[in-house]
Amino acid sequence: MIPELGNFSLILAFCLSIILGVIPMIGAARDNLLWMKLARPLTAGIFVFLSISLLILGYSFVTDDFSVAFVANHSNSALPIQYKITAVWGGHEGSFLFWTWMLSAWMLAVTVFSKAMPDDFVARVLSIMGLICVGYTLFMLATSNPFDRVLPLAPADGADLNAALQDFAFIIHPPSLYMGYVGFSVVFAFAIAALISGRLDAAWARWCRPWANAAWAILTLGLSLGSWWAYYELGWGGWWAWDPVENPPLITWLLGAAMIHSLAATEKRGVFKSWTVLLAIMAFASSLLGTFITRSGLLTSVHAFATDPTRGVYILGFLGLIIGGSLLLYAMRAPALKSEFGFGSWSREVFLLANNMILVVASAAILLGTLYPIVYQAATGGDLISVGPPYFNTIFVPLMGILVVLMGIGPISRWKKTSASYLRQQLMKVLIAALTLGVAIPVVLTLEVPLAAIGTVVLALWVMFAMFRDLWSKSGNKATRLAGLKSLSLSYWGMQLAHFGFVMTMAGACLTSIYSIERSVLLQPGQSAELGNYTFVFNGTEPVQGPNFIADEASITVIRGDTYMLDLYPQKRLYTASGTPTTQMGIDGRFFRDLFVSLGDPRASGAWTMSLYVKPFVRWIWIGTLFIALGGILAVTDKRYRRYKVRRGEAVSVGPDGTSHGTASDPAPTQHGGELTS
Template identity: 85%
Template sequence: MIPELGNFSLILAFALSILLGIFPMVGAARQNQLWMGLARPLTAGVFVFLSISLAILAYSFVTDDFSVQFVANHSNSMLPLRYKLTAVWGGHEGSFLFWTWMLGGWMLAVAIFSKSMPTEFVARVLSIMGLISVGYTLFMLATSNPFDRALPLSPADGADLNAALQDFAFIIHPPSLYMGYVGFSVVFAFAIAALISGRLDSAWARWCRPWANAAWAILTLGLSLGSWWAYYELGWGGWWAWDPVENPPLITWLLGAAMIHSLAATEKRGVFKSWTVLLAIMAFASSLLGTFITRSGLLTSVHAFASDPTRGVYILGFLGLIIGGSLLLYAIRAPILKSEFGFGGWSREVFLLANNLILVVASAAILLGTLYPMVYQAVTGGDLISVGPPYFNTIFLPLVGILVLLLGVGPVARWKKTSRAYLIKQLSKVAIAALVIGVALPVLLTLGVPLTTIIVTVLACWVIFSLLRDLQSKIANKPDVWSGLKSLPVSYWGMQLAHFGFVMTMAGGCLTSIYSVEKSVLLDPGESAELGRYTFVFEGIEPVQGPNFIADEASIEVLRDGVYFRHLYPQKQLYTASNTPATHMGIDGRFFRDLFVTLGDARNQGAWSMTLYIKPFVRWVWIGTIFIAAGGILAVTDKRYRRFKVRQVQRAAPVTNKDSQPVVEG
């Protein structure tokens, strides 16, 4: 009976989403204050009923209600409680309910934090998000209902959660990834509402920027956590595999990064209006594309959720309807999107545009490499081919290098017009210092001339010194350093943090790829293997009993330069309910390097295979993403985004807009 209540709540959320998608939109068109006023209470109702559905599904997992088909497929009575709760998003149906609930949460946030905006605009934004919710909830009710029953004969126990997902990172990775993904629907709704209303000015950009920054920062954390989980859980020693299911979030992230930079230009200078709107549509489209890839049955992956092509057809149709309709509206309203101001050839606008083009080209290259194998298989009917890391690295890495070069110039350049003499004056010493230190450090540390390392170090120093130079110039005319630092807006510090984090992630990824070493060995108890400065002594295997698995745990003594350093304990696990093997790595993580041991299979007479890794600078990849996300969140807190001036334009009488609201400026 309780699961039926969850299903009924889902139906009510669907019905309220329909009302939300119709009445406020029509009310905005007819200037009907009552109908526009329904937007916020209807939004709250959608969120409440989605929350009830999600809570009931979680209750079904906690109580081991295996009469619910989804619970039977993704849980087990021996599964620890924390994983029973997170199994809610461990499969297709539950994850999509969780996704839709996240959309309801973003909708509610917009309803709460938009009271300073015109009623007409907010009504349109919430109505557009309501229409998206209609599509999501209809998809669940029609093809992917998480409350479907396994009746009349329900299983005595469940099939268990995927062994690779029974991990702490899985508790926090999908929520952050979904929250970032779905957050771009807010920016999409703002863009479409602006196209409908014909209002696309600096005030619109200022309203939109905190939502774009928040979604992008949260997606950054989601991507980072997914990379970290793959690194220590899957056992291959890498942090990014260019997996076709991993790539769509990266595409969304790149397009989101382009959009938040374009929004800055739209707010400050009233330029790139059409480009900003197009980026908002593209970012949302890429999030839907990621949904299609993971739920269409086209791919088999630990990240993929569904194997029913019917679901893929629905999502593809929904994608075509939403994006096709958006692009049609964009084409119709294009005349109102013309920029009103020009700019010079060396201005900050030019560097932001170049930044945008590189990010979009990188996104297109990743999209091509991701979709080409699927298109090839569909056209030829042959086996699914793969596009591997060499393709992505060959195209992506040079673009990142160009982006880093621009990253050092853009913040220093001025709006509208910047003279070359000014840029040379600001950056000549920066360039010299970056070259000297960037060359000297690798040469002194390696006693060689590692060209790739030198390039990476020079680029990193270039951006860091440029950020410091920009900071110095901004506080140069202040009475003292402290008052100068305090006078800078929070969004500026957010930009500095994000740019520093990007450079750190870039440097960490490149350096760990250059200097990582590995060695596969077969050791008997008491034998050892050397790798770099370290000696790994295999002491033997002990059995371990987990809550729902059994494991063989290796004890490995690590010596550094012949002196005891620490022990590592990698495991080979077997989950008893599903009879699924899994691995648990032995990792010693430090700021400058990781030691990483993967336990393989038992061989004759007690010998075990294992792989040893030394991975310098790999932690910088994730530390850098923390700085990026912190920068994005810090920018959201800038009070300028929550402060709106209300002005009355005086002619013969005060002028108001059509819904009798005062004219609002950012």
């Protein structure tokens, strides 16, 4: 009976979503305040009923209710409690319910933090998100109901959760990835609401920026956790495989990064309106595309829900309807998207435009490599071909190199016009220092001339020194440097922190690719193998009994020179319910390097195959992404985004004395406190 309550709550959420998608939108069109104000309580109702559905599904897992088909297919009575809870998003039906619940949570957040916005604008935003929720809930009710029963006889036990997903990272990776993914629906709704109302001004961009920053920062964490999970769980020693299911979140992340920069230009200067709106549509479209690829059944991947392909037809139709309608509206409103102000060939606007072009080209290249095998198979009826890392790396790496060059110039440049002499004055010493140290450091440390490493270090130092130069310049307009640094806005610090994190991630990815070494060996107990400066001694294996698995655990002693360093304990597990074997890596992670052992298969006389890795700088990849996410969150907390009270149909700025002043997009922003403000 309890699962039926979850299904009933899902139906009620569907009905409320229809009302939310229709009534407030009509109210905004007719200027009916009562109908517009229905948006907030309807949104709260949708959140409540979807929460009930999600909690009931979780309860079904915890109580081992195997009469629910989704529970029977993705759980087992021996599964540890934490994985029973997280198995809610361990398969297609439950993960889509979780995805839809995330959408309702974002909708509720909009109702809480939009009190200063005009009622008609909020009504349109929530109505658009309500229509999206209609599509999601209808998809579940029609094709993917998580509460479907196994009748008349329920199985005595479940099939078990995918063994690769029985890991701590799976507890936090999907929620953060989904939350970031779904967050771009808020930005999409803001963009469509602005197109409908014809309101594409500085106030709209200011309202939109914190939502874009929040979604992008959370998606950064989701991508980082997914990379980390793949690194230590899948046993292949890598951190990114250009998997066709991994790629769509990266595409969304790149488009989101471009949109954040475009929003800044729209708010400050009233330019790039068309870029901003189109990027919002594209970012949301890529999140739907990721849903289609993951759930269509067209691909088999450790990340995919390989289900009935007919479900993909629904998602593809929904994608076409939403994005096709959005682009049609975009085309109809094109005249209103023209920039009102010009800018010189050497200006921050130009560098932001170049930044956007690089990010969009990179996204398009990844999209092409991801979809080409699917399209080829559909067109020819042949086997599914693969587009591998060489294609992606050949295109993506040079583009990111150009982006890093621009990253050092953009923050130092000025809006509207920047003289070439000013840029030379600011950056010439930076360039000389980066080139000198960037060449010297790798040569001195390796006694070689590694061109790839030199290029990486030069680019990293270029951005770092440019950041310090910019901080020095912007903090010099106060009585003391400390006072100048304190006067800088949180959005400025967020930008610098995100740039620092991006450079650290880039440097870690490049340097670990250059300097990592590996070796596959067959060792008997007592034998050893050397790799780099380390000796790995195999001491043998012992049986281990887990809560729902049995394992052989190897003991490997690592020696450097004649000095004992540590012991590693990789495992080869067998999950008893499903009979699935997995590998649990032995990893010693340090700031400058990882030691990594992956246990293979047993051989005669107690010998085991295993892979040994020494991976310098690999931790920098994930540490850098934490800085990127922290920068995005820091920008969200900037008080400038909360200084605007809004009368109906008009944005007003609240001055220090509490009086209100009309706002507009200033064609010539001024320098204040180290941050360019309008």
